[in-house]
């Protein structure tokens with residue numbers, strides 16, 4: 001998974017195009033991500049109990065990972081992710097533009 005929770009991404013297409021936000025959830029099964037404050041949808045709820053009113057709730061909807069680009073925390077550019085093998089055998093994500101490591 002190239003995008004992880006906590007990453008900053010930029011929306012590439014759709015109504016929020018070019019806006020940036022933080023990834024709050026990654027849904028690997030559907031290859032989607034939820035970005036804080038972006039791709040907002042309204043959800044209408046019915047009154048559950050007597051005397052309660054139905055509400056309209058704004059929430060960020062999952063969007064396909066292919067529609068977002070990762071922003072490098074070092075160079076602030078929209079980048080492609082590369083990997084580097086560490087001495088202990090673990091893989092580390094890195095920026096292909098500035099070569100900085102991403103968590």
Ligand SMILES: [Zn+2]
Pocket residue numbers: 072073074075076077079095096097098099100
């Ligand atoms: Zn970079």
